[in-house]
Amino acid sequence: MNLICLSTVGSRAGFVACLFMLFSCSTLTSTEAYDRLDPNGNITIKWDIMSWTADGYVAVVTMYNFQQYRRIQKPGWTLGWTWAKKEIIWNMIGSQTTEQGDCSKFKGEIPHSCKKDPTVVDLLPGTPYNQQVANCCKGGVLSSWAQDPGKAVSSFQLSVGSAGTTNRTVTLPRNFTLRAPGPGYTCGPAKIVKPTQFITSDKRRVTQALMTWNTICTYSHRLQRRLSDKD
Ligand SMILES: *[C@@H]1O[C@H](CO)[C@@H](O)[C@H](O)[C@H]1NC(C)=O
Ligand SMILES: *[C@@H]1O[C@H](CO)[C@@H](O)[C@H](O)[C@H]1NC(C)=O
Numbered sequence: 001m002n003l004i005c006l007s008t009v010g011s012r013a014g015f016v017a018c019l020f021m022l023f024s025c026s027t028l029t030s031t032e033a034y035d036r037l038d039p040n041g042n043i044t045i046k047w048d049i050m051s052w053t054a055d056g057y058v059a060v061v062t063m064y065n066f067q068q069y070r071r072i073q074k075p076g077w078t079l080g081w082t083w084a085k086k087e088i089i090w091n092m093i094g095s096q097t098t099e100q101g102d103c104s105k106f107k108g109e110i111p112h113s114c115k116k117d118p119t120v121v122d123l124l125p126g127t128p129y130n131q132q133v134a135n136c137c138k139g140g141v142l143s144s145w146a147q148d149p150g151k152a153v154s155s156f157q158l159s160v161g162s163a164g165t166t167n168r169t170v171t172l173p174r175n176f177t178l179r180a181p182g183p184g185y186t187c188g189p190a191k192i193v194k195p196t197q198f199i200t201s202d203k204r205r206v207t208q209a210l211m212t213w214n215t216i217c218t219y220s221h222r223l224q225r226r227l228s229d230k231d
């Protein structure tokens, strides 16, 4: 780019053309480069039901940053969804909702969150061990897949109540939203997929989730710009 500029800078028109090229070139790289290099990049959020409970289920939610280059930087991801029915969250390990909502109709044990549309954030590093699950508690900061796949994963566990207790009666959460950390991500509808298989650490046994669904979120620079202007 600089070379072209030096050779055209002789005439006034050349200088203007050069400025224009510099400008369009820099806008191009800043708006599209990553997406073009990584057209299938996405963040996949998977829910694995690990057990059914008296009034719902326990699920482990895992977020994979499959984007080759885009990291999730401080202050980290924020995940939201809307419950399909009257579900509540009894408790969470490795993350928390930002608001409890109105749990006034509960006596005895009070849920962690009664909001119809909970917003969840990761816990910070240094969280006590008894409040951790594997891959939690990184303050929502994730590497990109190309950078370090081991650090591009984030997990938390939640216990859901007032929910279905079989794979036929459970209803999938809707309208997933992801800020990572800014706007620009659009998440598709949750879809039931093949149950995840887990291999024990000694590799001698394979277990599987009782049910698995996922939602795939993709990034758009155009959307990010439009929403940032509104912020
Ligand atoms: C999301 O990324 C994963 C891993 O690269 C890929 O297997 C999958 O096809 C992608 N999904 C979509 C909808 O792009
Ligand atoms: C999900 O979002 C769509 C469109 O944004 C809206 O029409 C619908 O009511 C929402 N559903 C729930 C359960 O909030």
Ligand SMILES: *[C@@H]1O[C@H](CO)[C@@H](O)[C@H](O)[C@H]1NC(C)=O
Pocket (backbone or CB within 6 Å): 167, 168, 192, 210, 211, 212
């Ligand atoms: C639900 O569970 C039954 C067995 O209890 C199984 O055959 C079926 O494939 C499961 N469906 C889903 C969507 O996981």
